[in-house]
Amino acid sequence: MMDSRYDRAARQRIRWHSRRGLLEMDLVLTRFLDQHFDTLGDExxxxxxxxxxxxDTEFLEIVNGKRDVDDPALQPLVDMLRAV
Structure with missing residues (x-):
């Protein structure tokens, strides 16, 4: 991880906030975190x-491709989530 606005403590908080109320989301996010979290850049x-x-339900619909993300800037990360 290069110089980042997200120090170790911030990343740990974000990882903690990745715990969701839906099992399906927890499964997707756990795989995503294991595969990509340590290499994510600031953007x-x-x-x-x-x-x-x-x-949770809106997030799951986006990840499952049942709903489009409103902001195009989020699309690359959504694509990463869908690929896990």
């Missing part, structure tokens, strides 16, 4: 944090 981390602000 990707910004997008991930914004996605975490969504309610």
């Amino acid at each position: 990707e981390m910004d997008a991930y944090v914004r996605l975490l602000e969504l309610i």
